[in-house]
Amino acid sequence: MRFTINDKPVEAEFDPRTSLLDLLRDHLGLTGSKKGCNQGACGACTVLVDGERINSCLALAVQYQGRAITTVEGLGQTGSLHPLQQAFVEHDGFQCGYCTPGQLCSAIGMAGEAARGVPSVVTADLGDETVTLSHDELRERMSGNLCRCGAYNGIIDAITETFAADGSQKGDAGARKAA
Amino acid sequence: MTPFQYERAATAPDAVRMASNSASAKYLGGGTNLVDLMRETIETPERLVDVSGLSRTIETRPDGSLLIGAAATNTALASDLTVRRDFPLLARAILAGASGQIRNMATVGGNILQRTRCAYFYDDAARCNKREPGAGCDALDGFNRIHAILGASPACVATHPSDMCVALVALDAVVHLEGANGTRRIPLADLHRLPEGRPDIETVLQPHELITAVEIPALSFARRSTYRKVRDRASYAFALVSVGAALDLSEDGSVRDIRLALGGVAHKPWRALKAEDALRGQPATEANFRAAAEAELTDAAPLRDNAFKVELARRTITAVLSELKGDAA
Numbered sequence: 001m002r003f004t005i006n007d008k009p010v011e012a013e014f015d016p017r018t019s020l021l022d023l024l025r026d027h028l029g030l031t032g033s034k035k036g037c038n039q040g041a042c043g044a045c046t047v048l049v050d051g052e053r054i055n056s057c058l059a060l061a062v063q064y065q066g067r068a069i070t071t072v073e074g075l076g077q078t079g080s081l082h083p084l085q086q087a088f089v090e091h092d093g094f095q096c097g098y099c100t101p102g103q104l105c106s107a108i109g110m111a112g113e114a115a116r117g118v119p120s121v122v123t124a125d126l127g128d129e130t131v132t133l134s135h136d137e138l139r140e141r142m143s144g145n146l147c148r149c150g151a152y153n154g155i156i157d158a159i160t161e162t163f164a165a166d167g168s169q170k171g172d173a174g175a176r177k178a179a
Numbered sequence: 180m181t182p183f184q185y186e187r188a189a190t191a192p193d194a195v196r197m198a199s200n201s202a203s204a205k206y207l208g209g210g211t212n213l214v215d216l217m218r219e220t221i222e223t224p225e226r227l228v229d230v231s232g233l234s235r236t237i238e239t240r241p242d243g244s245l246l247i248g249a250a251a252t253n254t255a256l257a258s259d260l261t262v263r264r265d266f267p268l269l270a271r272a273i274l275a276g277a278s279g280q281i282r283n284m285a286t287v288g289g290n291i292l293q294r295t296r297c298a299y300f301y302d303d304a305a306r307c308n309k310r311e312p313g314a315g316c317d318a319l320d321g322f323n324r325i326h327a328i329l330g331a332s333p334a335c336v337a338t339h340p341s342d343m344c345v346a347l348v349a350l351d352a353v354v355h356l357e358g359a360n361g362t363r364r365i366p367l368a369d370l371h372r373l374p375e376g377r378p379d380i381e382t383v384l385q386p387h388e389l390i391t392a393v394e395i396p397a398l399s400f401a402r403r404s405t406y407r408k409v410r411d412r413a414s415y416a417f418a419l420v421s422v423g424a425a426l427d428l429s430e431d432g433s434v435r436d437i438r439l440a441l442g443g444v445a446h447k448p449w450r451a452l453k454a455e456d457a458l459r460g461q462p463a464t465e466a467n468f469r470a471a472a473e474a475e476l477t478d479a480a481p482l483r484d485n486a487f488k489v490e491l492a493r494r495t496i497t498a499v500l501s502e503l504k505g506d507a508a
Contacts, residue, residue, distance in 0.1 A: 016185040016227070019214070039215050046280055052254075055280045058211050062185050063229055110279055118258045121274040121414070126263040143414035144278025 001065045005030070006074030012061075020064055021045045021056035024071060032072035032101045036146070043145035046102035046109070047071050053109025055144075072101035075108070084108060087158035095149035103145050103155055110141045111163040133164035180217045187229040191357040191391045194230050198387040199359055201226040206389055208250065208289030211281050216294065219301060221310060230389065231286060237262070243397030249288030249355075249390045253277070253343065256287060266395065268404035268423045272346035272442075275408040278415050288390040291344055291354070291370070292382070295337035295446075296417055297326065308334045309378040324484040325419065328492070329445040329476075335378030336482060337446060339371060340417050344448035346406055349423040349440035350395050358388035367393070371447035378446070400427035400436060407499045408442070409491060418443035420491045426463070426503040434458045434467075439500075441475075444492060451475045454496065463504050465497060472496035 003010045005028065012027055021038075024030040024047070036044035038057045045057040048070040076082035084104055087093070094100045114131040122140045123131070131137065138156050147155065184201075188194035198204035205224035207213060208231055216222040234248030239261045247256060256262060257273035277285065299305040299318040306315035318326055318336050326336040344367065352367040370382050384390075404425035410416040421442035427435040437458050439451040454475035461467045472493040479489045 016183060017180045038218070040211060040278075040281060043278065043280060052283045053280050054284050055211070055278075058209075058214050058281075058284065060185070060207070060210055060214060060227075063187075063207065063210065063231065106280065109283075113254070113279065116258070118254060119263065119270065119274060121271060121408075123274075126267050126270055127260075129260070140414050141279055144280045 001062065003065065004068040006070060007068075014061060016060065016062045018061045019057055020047070020054075020059040020061045020069070023061040024056065024069075030071050030073050033105075034098055034101055036098070036102075041146070042099070042102075043106055044099050044102040046106040046145065048105050048109050051109065051112050053106050070105070072104055075104060082108075084158065084162045087162045088155070091157040091161065092151065092154040093158040094147075094151050094154070099145060099147045099149075103142070103147070106142060106145045107155075107159045107163070110138075111159075113141070114163070133160070135160070138164070181220060181223045181225075183217075183224050184226045185229065186226065187232060189232065191230075191233055191389055194228050194233065194389055195357055195359060195387055197228045198226065198389075202386070204228055204387060206230045206288070208286035209252065209281075209284035210289075211277070211285045212289065212293040219303070221294075221301070221303075230288070234392065235286075243399070245395040247287055247393045247395070249286060249392055251287050253282040253285045253287070253290060254279075256343075257282065264402065266346070266350060266398075266401045266404065268349065268401065268406045268425060269343070269346040269395070271406040272342040272408075272421075272423055275406060275418075275421070276342035287343070287393055290341055291347075291367070291390060291393070293341060294381070296340045297337035298322075300337060309337060309374075309381075312377065312379045319482070322484060323482040325417070325443075326482055326485055327445050328479040328481045328485060328488045329441075329449055330373045331446065331480065332374045332376065332378070334376050335374035335446065337374070337378065338443055339445065339447050341448065342406070342408060342418065342421060342442055344371075345421055345423045345440045345442035347393065347395070348448040348450045349404075349425065349438040350398060350401065351438075353394040353396070354390055355392040355394060356384070356388050357391045358385050360385075362391075364394070367448070368450050374446045381446075398425065398438070401425045401438075403427070403503055404438070405499060405503060407495055407502075409495055420444060420488055420495050422492075422495045422499045424496075424499050424503060426500060428463055428504065432463055434461055434463050437500075439471075439475075439496065441492060441496075444479075444488060451496070453477075458500075463500075465501055465506070468497045468500040469493065471500075 034044035036042035204226040408421040454471040457471040
C-alpha cells in the first residue's frame with residue numbers, strides 16, 4: 001500500500017489491523033508520534049493527513065492509503081526548526097516532551113482550521129467567518145491534547161506567538177508548510 | 180483485535196452487498212469509536228466495509244431543508260455556513276462534542292451509531308447486558324453517576340453519548356437507509372431504541388442496513404436555537420446533561436412553537452415532547468419554562484448516584500429557554 005509521508009512516497013505491507021500510529025512507529029521507524037492512551041483521549045499520536053489533524057491511534061492505516069501524512073519528523077530539522085517548534089523552545093512549551101509531537105501537529109492543524117473559518121464551541125457568533133485565536137479559543141481548540149507535565153501556559157503562549165500574535169501571516173506560512 | 184477483511188465501497192449498494200457476505204460485517208466511517216471497540220474486542224467483525232468514501236455532500240435544498248451525506252465529517256457539518264446560520268443548535272452540538280482531531284475523523288453516520296461510554300460496557304470484568312445479553316448489569320448498583328434518568332430498564336441504564344443526535348432529534352431529522360431490500364427513510368427519533376429487555380439491540384436497523392444520509396426539514400425558527408452541554412470539565416468530556424432547543428415566540432410573548440431535546444439522560448437522544456406540549460401557546464416566562472421542564476422530568480427515575488441530573492436538567496432547560504427568549508441566563 002502506498003502513502004506519502006513527510007513528502008516522500010512510501011510503500012508498505014501490513015495487517016489491516018495496524019493503526020496508522022503503529023505503521024509510522026513500528027513499520028517505518030518514525031517514532032516521533034507517540035502512543036499515550038491508544039484510545040483517542042490524549043492526543044499524543046496526532047498527525048496531519050492532507051493538512052488535517054487526526055488521532056493516528058484510532059486510524060486504521062489501511063483506510064489512509066494514498067493520503068499525504070505529516071508527522072513531527074516532517075515539520076522541521078535540527079538547525080531549521082518549524083517556527084512553532086522554535087516558539088515551544090522559547091516559551092517552555094514542554095517539560096518531559098512526550099506530548100510535544102502531538103501538540104505541534106495538532107496546533108498546526110488547528111491553525112489551518114482557524115484560517116478556514118472553522119468555529120469552535122466558544123465562538124460567540126457562528127456567523128463570523130473570521131476566527132480570532134483568543135486565549136479561550138486556543139484552550140478549547142487544543143483540548144484534545146493533554147500535557148501531564150502541565151506545560152499548558154507555555155504551549156498556549158507558543159501557539160499564540162506563532163499563529164495569533166503578529167497577525168496571521170506567520171501562522172499561515174506555518175500551516176501551509178505542514179499541509 | 181480479531182482479524183478482519185477490509186473492503187472499500189464505492190457506492191451504497193456496493194457497501195450493502197459487501198457487508199451481506201458476512202454476518203458480523205461492520206461499516207467503517209471515521210473509526211473513532213469502532214476501532215477502539217475492536218481493540219477492546221467488544222466488536223469483533225470479520226469484515227469491515229469502509230463507507231467513508233461515500234457521499235459527504237451537504238446540500239441546501241430550495242425549500243430550506245438540508246440533505247447531509249452520511250460520510251460528511253463532524254467538522255465539515257459544523258463548519259457549513261448554512262448550518263451555522265439556519266440551524267445553530269446543530270453546529271453548537273457538534274462542536275460541543277469530542278476534540279478537534281476526532282471531529283475531523285468522525286462521520287455523521289458513525290456519530291449516530293456510536294455506542295455508549297458506560298464504563299461497565301467497556302470493562303470485560305463487569306456484567307453487561309449490552310455486551311453479553313442476559314449477563315446482568317453492574318451499573319445498576321454500581322457507580323452510576325453518569326447514567327440514565329429517563330427511559331431506562333432493569334436491564335440497562337446506559338446513555339447515548341452523542342451531542343449531534345440531540346440537535347438532530349430536536350430538528351425532526353430523517354435518516355435515509357440503504358439495505359438489502361432497497362431504501363427507506365425513518366425519523367431519527369425512531370432509529371434508536373430504549374433498552375427494555377434487550378439493550379444489545381440499540382436501533383431498529385435491519386442487518387447490514389446502512390445510513391446513507393440525514394435530512395433536516397426546513398424550520399424557520401431554528402435560527403433562534405442553541406445547545407448547552409453541562410459536563411465535568413469545560414471541554415472534551417461527555418455530557419452529564421445537555422439541552423438543544425429552538426424557540427418561536429409570538430408578538431404577544433407567548434410560545435408559538437418549540438423544539439426541545441435532552442442528551443446525557445437516556446438510552447437514546449431524548450425529545451422532550453411533554454415539555455414542548457406544556458409550553459405551546461403559553462407565555463414565555465421563566466416560571467412556565469420551569470414548569471415545562473418539571474412536566475418532562477416527572478417520569479425521571481434516578482439511580483443511587485445520579486439524582487443530581489434531575490435538578491440539573493430542570494435548571495439547564497430553564498436557562499436555555501430563557502437565553503433563547505433573550506433573558507440573561
